[in-house]
Amino acid sequence: MSNGFFASLFGGSAKKQESSANIAADRLRVIVQSDHRLSRRLTIENIDKMKREILAVVNRYVNGVNVEDVDIKQRSDANADILEMNVNLPDDHSTPHR
């Protein structure tokens, strides 16, 4: 079985490049679920508010984190609601103790 260039580079032997329809479905699931109410716990307004508060807290302890370094998703698995947050910290130029 021959695999594509991508697969040979990143995916090892068995993995095929994901179809764009699957990518779209995954992206939509994430966005639609966050647009809906996440199992009645969080309204979309509250999700927005929470994102901002989280960012404000991060910025209180780490300098120079930009909004664009933040990636926040809400999604649900079969038996769990998940709030997922990735924050890329900026390059550290000025840490006093290291």
Add this chain to the structure above:
Amino acid sequence: MAKIVVVTSGKGGVGKTTTSASFATGLAKRGFKTVVIDFDVGLRNLDLIMGCENRVVYDFVDVITGQARLSQALIKDRAIDNLFILPASQTKDKDALSDEGVASVIEQLSAEFDYIVCDSPAGIERGAIVAMYHADEALIVTNPEISSVRDSDRIIGVLQSRSKRAENGDSVREHLVITRFNPQRAENKEMLSIDMISKDILKVPLIGVIPECQSVLEASNRGIPVINYEQSEAGQAYDDVVARFLNEERPYRFIDVKKKGWFGRIFGDQ
């Protein structure tokens, strides 16, 4: 001072956001500092087409209401330097875009960017008028389909009466982008021809014809502007739009029925 370009159509679903995303990306790829603004408050989608939906924290309305600084709401494109997205709010409604608020954001952006691309919502109501108000130039997006052409005619009328330039006795320079064009069906007379739409009915100079192309869906699935699909017909056609907008001569491609070989496809001319 930035040049402000509105992407508008009247009718929904004809490719405004696809066009905005690719047009802005194309300008940025050529080195112009470009921001693309989603004016569709309540129904934002530009973030999805640009693939930055997970990075939206603050939005256009937050800037207007003073809850965020402009620099906090601007999202930098991952792939292309010089390209920024200002997302719409998903929770507010279009009344949140106050005239003064929008004017102030445009003014701030204008000082910093070369181009401001305004992705208009469908319709001819407030949202669309706010989006077009500051425009210097307009891309009118139309499908070769009667309802779309009629709606474009409406929006052109609005553009030339309700925009700031119109109010000052000036006019907004218009360019026509025909999307989802199918040369075979046009040749079979099943579809309005390019000249019919551009010259006979709308009387707006043509700047590009985007053929019906599978890559458009593929690109939106992945959240990548289709202009980055450099091998695709739609991607190349959008690159032509950007080139012509910048006064480069580009022959029209993908508007004639494909010849047998690839030669005719590449050099198909008007």
